[in-house]
Every structure is written in structure tokens, then in C-alpha cells.
Amino acid sequence: MTTxxxxxxxxxxxxxxxxADKIMGRALYVDDIEREGMWHGATVRSSIPRGLIRSxxxxxxxxxxxxxxxxxxxxxxQNIIQLIVADQPCLADGKVNHCDExxxxxxxxxxxxxxxxxxxxxxxxxxxxxxxxxxESERRNPIVWGTDNxxxxxxxxxxxxxxxxxxxxxxxxxxxxxxxxxxxxxENNGVIAEWNIETGVTVWGSLQCPFYVHKSLLSVLDLxxxxxxxxxxxxxxxxxxxxxxxxxxxxxxxxxxxxxxxPVKMVYDRMEDLAATTKRHPSRIRHRTALDLDGKLLAMAxxxxxxxxxxxxxxxxxxxxxxxxxxxxxxxxxxxxxxHSWATNTVPYGAFRGFGAPxxxxxxxxxxxxxxxxxxxxxxxxRRRNFLHDGDTTATEQLMRDPVILDQxxxxxxAESDYDAKRARFARENPNSPVKRGMGISAFxxxxxxxxxxxxxxxxxxxxxxxxxxxxxxxxxxTEFGQGTNxxxxxxxxxxxxxxxxxxxxxxxxxxxxxxxxxxxxSRTSMVVGRLIERAGLQLVNLLRExxxxxxxxxxxxxxxxxxxxxxxxxxxxxxxxxxxPPDIFWDDQKYRGEAYPAxxxxxxxxxVAVDTLTYSAEVEEFWAVQEVGRVLNPALAGGQxxxxxxxxxxYALYEKVLLQNGHMANNQMTNYIMPTAEDVPxxxxxxxxxxxxxxxxxxxxxxxxxxxxxxxxxxxxxxDATGIGxxxxxxxxxxxxxxxxxxxxxxxxxxx
Amino acid sequence: xxxxxxxxxxxxxxxxxxxxxxxxxxxxxxLREDLRLTGTKEGCGEGECGxxxxxxxxxxxxxxxxPVIQAEGATVQTIEGLATNGELHPLQKAFLACGxxxxxxxxxxxxxxxxxxxxxxxxxxxxxxREGLAGNLCRCTGxxxxxxxxxxxxxxxxxxTEEQAAHAR
Numbered sequence: 063m064t065t066x067x068x069x070x071x072x073x074x075x076x077x078x079x080x081x082a083d084k085i086m087g088r089a090l091y092v093d094d095i096e097r098e099g100m101w102h103g104a105t106v107r108s109s110i111p112r113g114l115i116r117s118x119x120x121x122x123x124x125x126x127x128x129x130x131x132x133x134x135x136x137x138x139x140q141n142i143i144q145l146i147v148a149d150q151p152c153l154a155d156g157k158v159n160h161c162d163e164x165x166x167x168x169x170x171x172x173x174x175x176x177x178x179x180x181x182x183x184x185x186x187x188x189x190x191x192x193x194x195x196x197x198e199s200e201r202r203n204p205i206v207w208g209t210d211n212x213x214x215x216x217x218x219x220x221x222x223x224x225x226x227x228x229x230x231x232x233x234x235x236x237x238x239x240x241x242x243x244x245x246x247x248x249e250n251n252g253v254i255a256e257w258n259i260e261t262g263v264t265v266w267g268s269l270q271c272p273f274y275v276h277k278s279l280l281s282v283l284d285l286x287x288x289x290x291x292x293x294x295x296x297x298x299x300x301x302x303x304x305x306x307x308x309x310x311x312x313x314x315x316x317x318x319x320x321x322x323x324x325p326v327k328m329v330y331d332r333m334e335d336l337a338a339t340t341k342r343h344p345s346r347i348r349h350r351t352a353l354d355l356d357g358k359l360l361a362m363a364x365x366x367x368x369x370x371x372x373x374x375x376x377x378x379x380x381x382x383x384x385x386x387x388x389x390x391x392x393x394x395x396x397x398x399x400x401x402h403s404w405a406t407n408t409v410p411y412g413a414f415r416g417f418g419a420p421x422x423x424x425x426x427x428x429x430x431x432x433x434x435x436x437x438x439x440x441x442x443x444x445r446r447r448n449f450l451h452d453g454d455t456t457a458t459e460q461l462m463r464d465p466v467i468l469d470q471x472x473x474x475x476x477a478e479s480d481y482d483a484k485r486a487r488f489a490r491e492n493p494n495s496p497v498k499r500g501m502g503i504s505a506f507x508x509x510x511x512x513x514x515x516x517x518x519x520x521x522x523x524x525x526x527x528x529x530x531x532x533x534x535x536x537x538x539x540x541t542e543f544g545q546g547t548n549x550x551x552x553x554x555x556x557x558x559x560x561x562x563x564x565x566x567x568x569x570x571x572x573x574x575x576x577x578x579x580x581x582x583x584x585s586r587t588s589m590v591v592g593r594l595i596e597r598a599g600l601q602l603v604n605l606l607r608e609x610x611x612x613x614x615x616x617x618x619x620x621x622x623x624x625x626x627x628x629x630x631x632x633x634x635x636x637x638x639x640x641x642x643x644p645p646d647i648f649w650d651d652q653k654y655r656g657e658a659y660p661a662x663x664x665x666x667x668x669x670x671v672a673v674d675t676l677t678y679s680a681e682v683e684e685f686w687a688v689q690e691v692g693r694v695l696n697p698a699l700a701g702g703q704x705x706x707x708x709x710x711x712x713x714y715a716l717y718e719k720v721l722l723q724n725g726h727m728a729n730n731q732m733t734n735y736i737m738p739t740a741e742d743v744p745x746x747x748x749x750x751x752x753x754x755x756x757x758x759x760x761x762x763x764x765x766x767x768x769x770x771x772x773x774x775x776x777x778x779x780x781x782x783d784a785t786g787i788g789x790x791x792x793x794x795x796x797x798x799x800x801x802x803x804x805x806x807x808x809x810x811x812x813x814x815x
Numbered sequence: 816x817x818x819x820x821x822x823x824x825x826x827x828x829x830x831x832x833x834x835x836x837x838x839x840x841x842x843x844x845x846l847r848e849d850l851r852l853t854g855t856k857e858g859c860g861e862g863e864c865g866x867x868x869x870x871x872x873x874x875x876x877x878x879x880x881x882p883v884i885q886a887e888g889a890t891v892q893t894i895e896g897l898a899t900n901g902e903l904h905p906l907q908k909a910f911l912a913c914g915x916x917x918x919x920x921x922x923x924x925x926x927x928x929x930x931x932x933x934x935x936x937x938x939x940x941x942x943x944x945r946e947g948l949a950g951n952l953c954r955c956t957g958x959x960x961x962x963x964x965x966x967x968x969x970x971x972x973x974x975x976t977e978e979q980a981a982h983a984r
Contacts, residue, residue: 078911081911082911083919084919085907086854086894087853087894087922089919090853091856094847247918247954248858248866248954249856249858296919298856300918332858332859332860543918544917544918544919698914698960702957702960705957709957709958710954710957732858732861732863732952737952739950740946740948740953740958740961740962743957743958745959746957746959
């Protein structure tokens with residue numbers, strides 16, 4: 063089986079494919095690109111959270127003849143951004159449903175003239191009452207979306223939770239809350255659109271999913287498929303923040319290009335990007351849990367609610383993943399998860415690394431420590447008694463067929479972090495120190511790839527071709543935005559064919575050139591698309607052996623010579639493969655039962671924290687992440703994914719607060735939206751256990767999102783260990799610590815020196 | 816920006832250069848727009864993220880906060896000038912080898928900050944590396960592999976051109 067075979071290139075830390083361009087400053091991001099005759103675009107946005115647009119006034123101080131102005135009336139197709147539900151307009155038409163909603167677009171040859179012009183457009187409104195919180199939306203007064211403010215709900219049931227409450231030895235309840243989080247990719251959203259009467263529209267942009275943008279443009283511009291072309295440029299971070307939003311921005315730039323007759327660049331500055339683009343869904347999650355005398359789980363009743371913002375965008379699928387991750391990596395005979403995603407008058411929340419799982423795992427993993435405290439069991443022991451093992455079933459009754467090694471991961475994490483000895487030492491030292499230290503853990507899985515029937519429905523196509531210049535090209539719409547797509551897929555292609563890493567090139571992520579290998583989301587690229595490339599490589603070699611006399615063993619030159627013989631016969635050398643679902647995957651979308659994911663990544667994380675009771679700051683001093691993600695295809699890239707995800711998770715827990723005022727992000731700057739810096743991120747120790755997954759490329763499972771799921775609960779559990787206070791909401795900022803600690807732990811005077 | 820345009824002369828990546836621009840135009844925009852050196856990136860426009868870091872007169876500056884008039888007569892180095900005669904700077908090699916770059920958007924600024932650090936302190940300890948790079952935000956790596964890259968470059972840099980030049984002076 064390929065997953066266990068010895069490999070030459072897969073499994074090694076070859077340097078990043080596009081690395082040389084990046085370290086030399088040669089890589090071209092969208093703002094680095096100029097087009098002949100290019101203009102610049104800007105957006106006039108709503109200043110109120112909800113209301114009717116009464117009038118649009120243009121200040122006479124501006125010579126408007128120099129500008130191209132686009133409103134909803136200029137849209138040739140549907141005024142809808144196509145995603146899941148057709149509810150979000152491309153440009154507000156008559157009413158607005160959130161602050162910073164796009165109403166009107168301007169283009170001008172000189173980008174420095176745009177700011178003044180944006181300010182000179184005055185919109186008059188008849189305001190309507192907004193809702194800003196889950197609780198306000200649940201009251202359904204006013205109704206701000208559909209007939210009931212509800213984007214989506216799910217009910218997941220296993221066994222019968224209600225049969226247990228009366229007889230259980232322990233019942234523990236808790237409510238947990240998470241706030242929004244900003245992706246804070248360092249490159250803001252940006253695109254260039256060009257319009258040509260013959261060829262249609264071409265968009266270059268910083269984006270994750272070229273075919274999502276393609277689909278959206280078809281409908282807004284009312285164009286046939288071959289008249290829309292989307293090309294990804296080098297992308298400076300995404301994390302989900304360039305999954306759905308670029309469809310909006312690309313449509314705006316395309317409308318300006320169409321009307322002005324010029325290529326139009328729209329690159330947001332930081333304030334606009336922070337104010338107007340998607341963030342992580344805020345959540346409120348309630349747990350009610352029954353246990354027996356030995357601390358074994360009997361029933362978990364979970365009520366999960368997310369704030370979806372003003373339009374549905376991806377809220378239903380985020381809610382789905384949150385629902386499926388909410389019971390944690392535990393065996394429980396009776397589970398009921400009710401989940402709802404609610405509309406509010408804020409910028410729509412969207413995809414962000416983890417996609418609902420970080421919220422769900424924060425709640426369940428904080429709750430496990432609260433249960434442990436309530437029933438008097440060590441939190442580690444409580445988890446051990448309830449871990450999933452192979453042969454068990456999850457809440458969706460998915461049978462764990464592949465090995466589940468949570469105990470082994472936990473043992474490793476405890477040993478590497480010296481957990482017991484440190485905990486004992488901190489317990490001794492804390493009473494005599496103003497700095498209280500503690501250790502905390504989180505245990506979790508992350509489902510790799512699309513949920514349920516998702517991969518079947520995507521029906522991805524990917525492959526390879528060979529150029530006459532003697533390069534094998536990887537043909538995918540899967541994009542590189544730092545996580546390593548180019549490198550991993552190149553390694554897989556080289557390995558499966560049997561040629562060198564440098565013999566492989568990535569075809570441009572251009573919808574006019576590459577097939578649709580699906581969106582670059584859901585930790586699916588290495589596992590699912592990688593597998594297609596592995597198969598395409600093997601298929602290509604077989605093709606050449608059958609039709610072009612390639613020998614059983616071959617050199618690089620023999621391979622390319624065979625390619626040319628094949629080309630002479632067939633015109634081109636190409637090998638494409640379509641997704642095939644593993645045979646034992648079954649999912650019932652109605653009952654929410656079955657194989658929720660083809661595979662799971664498993665992880666234990668440990669945080670060591672120090673809480674300063676004089677300054678009320680909490681600091682992560684050291685962090686350990688132990689995980690099983692199948693075969694590790696490139697140790698350096700995999701390690702980088704884990705470290706980056708942990709750092710982002712630390713920010714989620716202790717630093718990053720989206721402050722909304724009347725529905726507008728008030729701290730939409732890097733000076734006051736704070737992420738961890740080089741001085742804040744602790745040493746992060748990363749360890750992999752490897753169990754190859756038979757349906758993933760060379761045994762790989764998903765990795766990218768997993769590390770973001772665990773830091774917040776591990777850190778707040780460590781803070782509980784340090785202070786005895788179980789905080790239940792993130793972000794946990796010094797002022798939040800102050801509110802509790804000042805009441806409970808009167809700060810001691812520093813002892814005289 | 817009503818002040819008359821000015822001709823500003825400085826040494827850019829070792830070569831004399833002159834630009835005609837509004838004196839308050841940001842050095843960042845002059846580099847990117849007038850001189851088409853797009854390796855220097857804008858991340859925040861307010862001196863927080865460090866993506867636009869360049870070296871000016873031996874100091875690290877955020878080029879989004881520097882009016883170009885301040886560069887008059889200065890020596891400016893950007894990412895395009897970090898490799899010398901086609902030879903990558905040891906830091907560039909180390910970033911490539913250690914995985915110090917992921918999405919790459921912070922990388923030019925990060926490399927300039929790291930180059931500045933090693934020029935001032937050729938063998939920094941980890942705390943000094945953290946402090947030296949604290950003005951440069953990276954959202955992808957969690958910084959671990961960036962620190963590793965700097966350590967590796969410092970270990971390999973005893974023969975670097977910078978240090979030779981420093982000794983020669």
C-alpha cells in the first residue's frame with residue numbers, strides 16, 4: 063500500500079516551492095501588479111446598521127465627471143452574491159442591513175482622489191431598529207432576516223438524553239461564550255478587474271477559491287462561463303478570510319471596470335478591511351452533562367448558538383461543523399445538540415480557520431474542567447475515562463474504524479510538558495507569589511475535509527500535464543496562501559511519477575487553465591486534492607508505459623522522452639482524476655447521522671500560564687501541541703502550520719477583541735486590535751505521531767485548522783489551575799481578569815526588597 | 816500635500832537615485848509607485864505591522880511613516896538590495912531552509928528587521944531576537960521558524976559581507 067511505502071520526497075522538508083520569490087521580494091501580490099490604463103476603485107458604505115436609503119447626494123465640491131459611479135442599478139445580472147443562500151446583495155439597493163455595507167462604488171485614475179470623493183457622497187437614511195446580539199435576535203422583535211431571524215438550525219441526537227437526568231450521579235451545567243476574531247492576514251483583501259467586450263471579465267486577486275469568485279461573477283454580470291476568468295495572485299495570508307469575501311470585492315471591481323472601460327484595482331486599506339470584511343462567528347454554548355459515580359459520561363445536552371451577522375454567507379456550514387465538534391472527543395451514549403445560527407445587523411461572519419470548531423471545542427473543553435472540579439476528579443483522569451477509542455461511535459454514530467490514539471497523545475503531551483511535576487511545583491509556589499502559574503490541557507479532534515456528503519457533491523477534478531519544455535504541471539484550483547499547497551502537491555506529483563521535485567511546476571491558479579479541484583478550505587488540500595494528484599501521477603506513468611513504451615524503471619530523460627512520444631500520438635500529455643469517495647462513507651443529512659468526516663486529526667495541547675495578580679496580565683509561558691494527522695508530508699511545513707495555528711489560538715484566547723459600537727467595528731486598526739507579537743508568543747513544542755490514512759495522499763489527513771481549535775480552552779484551563787477561577791468567555795483580557803481577581807484575590811503588596 | 820514637488824536624492828540599494836515627488840509622499844509609496852520596487856509591502860499604514868520596513872541610514876524604519884523628504888541624502892536599503900551580486904543574504908538562505916516564510920507578505924520587512932538586528936548584534940540570544948523582531952507582525956508562522964532562521968543565519972554569518980564590511984570600516 064502506498065501509505066506505508068518508503069518515499070523519496072514525500073516526508074522530507076523540501077524548501078517551499080515559491081520560497082525564493084518570497085524571500086527576495088519578487089513574489090507579486092495583487093497590489094504589486096499594474097495594468098495598462100488602470101484606475102482605482104473605492105466603496106461608499108453604510109454608516110448605520112439598519113435602515114432604508116432615502117437619498118444619495120453628491121457634493122458639488124467634486125467634479126463627478128472625472129469619476130465612474132456604480133450603484134445597484136448598474137448591475138447587469140442578479141444583485142446577489144452567490145454562495146449558499148441568495149440573500150446578500152452585491153450592492154445595497156434601497157436598504158442596508160449592517161454598517162459598512164457597500165452601497166456605491168467609485169473609480170478614478172488617481173487613487174489619492176478617491177478618499178475625498180467617498181466622503182463627498184452623502185447617504186440619507188430612514189433608520190430601522192437593529193439587533194446586535196444572539197439574545198436580541200432570538201426574541202424575534204424586530205425581525206431583521208427572513209421570517210424568524212434564523213439562518214439555520216440542526217438537531218443531532220444519539221440515544222435519549224432525557225432518560226438519564228433523574229438517575230445520574232452528577233449533573234453539571236455551564237455556559238461558554240466566544241467573541242468574534244479577525245483573520246488579520248497581513249495582506250488586505252484586493253483585486254484587479256479588467257473588462258473586454260470580446261473576452262469578458264478577467265479578475266486577478268488575493269483569494270482562496272477561484273471558482274467561488276467565478277460563480278459569483280457569472281451571476282452578477284450575467285455572463286456565460288467562458289467570459290469570466292479568475293486568476294489568483296500571490297496571497298498574503300487568508301485563514302478563511304479570503305474564502306467568501308473576494309466574491310463580493312471581485313464583483314465590485316468588475317462592475318467598475320465594465321462601466322469605466324478601464325482595468326480597476328480595488329485594494330482595501332487596513333481600516334476598511336477590518337470594518338467591512340468577515341470575521342469568526344461569536345458563539346454562546348450551553349452544556350448540561352450527566353455522569354455516573356465513576357465520572358463516565360451518561361448524557362450531553364448541548365445548546366449551541368452562533369451570531370451570523372446580517373447575511374447568511376457560510377453560517378449554515380460553520381454551524382454544521384460547530385455542531386459536529388461540540389461533544390468533543392468523548393464516548394457518550396446519549397447526546398443531543400441543538401444548534402442555531404442567528405441574524406444580527408453586523409458585518410456577516412464568515413469562514414475562519416477551524417470553521418466553528420474552535421468555538422465548540424472551547425466550550426466542551428472548558429466544561430470538562432468544570433465537571434472535573436464539580437465532581438472532584440482530576441481533569442486529566444476525567445478525560446481518560448471518556449476518550450473515544452477505535453471501535454467506539456461518535457455522537458453521529460460514526461464508527462471509529464481507524465486507530466484513535468488519544469491516550470498515547472496524552473501520555474506524550476504530559477511527558478513532554480513535565481505536566482505533573484510542574485503542576486505540583488506551581489501548587490507549592492503560588493501561595494507565596496503574586497504570579498500564579500498553572501497548567502491546562504485540551505483534547506480534541508478536527509474533521510478533515512468537507513462535512514458529510516460535501517466531498518461527494520464537490521466532485522473535484524485535478525491532475526497533471528506535461529509541457530513541451532519538459533515540465534510536469536500540477537493542474538488544480540487549490541491555492542497557495544502560505545500553508546504550503548504548492549510545495550505539498552509538487553512533492554506528491556514528483557513522488558508518484560518518480561521524478562524530481564524541480565521537474566514539477568504549479569500551473570497558475572487560473573480558471574481559464576486549471577480544472578475545479580474544489581475550494582481551498584476545510585483542511586482538504588493535502589488529503590483530498592493531494593490524493594487526486596497521487597492518482598494522476600500513477601495514472602500518467604501507466605499511460606506512458608502502455609502507449610509510449612516507458613520502461614518499468616526509468617530515468618528522468620526517459621520519462622520526458624516517453625511524454626514526447628505520447629504527445630506525438632495524442633497531441634497532449636494530460637492525466638486528470640476525479641474524486642472517489644471512500645467506499646465505507648455514508649452520511650444522512652436529514653438525521654445528521656453517519657460518517658461526518660472521512661478522517662479526523664487528533665490532538666492534545668498543553669498550556670503553561672502565568673497570571674500576574676499585580677498587573678492582571680495572563681501570559682502563556684510555554685505551549686505543547688501533540689497531534690496525529692496521518693502521514694506528515696513535509697515536517698517543516700507541518701510544524702509551521704501547528705505553530706502558526708497555536709499562535710492564532712493564543713491571540714483568540716488572550717489578545718484579540720473585536721469591539722463593536724452600534725454595529726461598527728470601533729477598533730478597526732492594528733494599533734487597537736492586538737495580535738500576539740514576537741515577544742508574546744511562547745516557545746511552542748510540536749510533536750507528531752503518524753498513522754497513515756489509507757484514503758489520503760501518501761497517508762495524509764487534514765492539518766491546517768486543527769491547531770487553532772485547542773489553545774483557548776487549554777489556556778483558560780491553565781488559568782483556572784493557577785487562580786481557581788474558571789473563566790468562561792474569550793477573549794480574556796486584563797480587565798476581565800481584574801474584574802474577577804480583584805474581588806477574589808486581594809493583591810498583596812510587593813514584599814520589600 | 817499642497818507643497819510644491821521636490822526632487823529628492825538618496826542612495827538606494829547602493830545606487831544613487833533621484834525622484835520628483837511631493838515632499839510629504841510616503842517613502843513606501845515612492846518606493847512602490849515611483850521606483851516600482853514592490854518588495855516593500857503595506858500592511859497597516861500606521862507603523863504597527865512592520866511589513867514596510869526598510870533600512871535608512873543604518874536604522875530600521877517603517878517606510879509608511881517616513882515622508883520621502885526625510886530620505887534626502889540618506890542611504891536606503893530595501894529587500895531588493897539585500898542579496899548582493901546575486902548571492903542571497905545568509906538570512907534569506909536561512910528563511911528558505913527553516914520555513915521562516917509562509918505566505919510571504921511580512922517576509923521582506925521581517926528580513927530587513929532581522930538584517931538590522933544582526934548588523935547591530937551579530938549573535939543575539941533568543942530574547943534579543945524576539946525584541947528585535949517585535950515590530951514586525953507575522954500571522955502565519957507563530958514566529959518559531961523565524962527565530963530559528965535568525966539563529967541559523969547568525970551561526971553562518973561570521974563570513975557575511977555585512978560583517979566583512981563592518982570590519983573593513
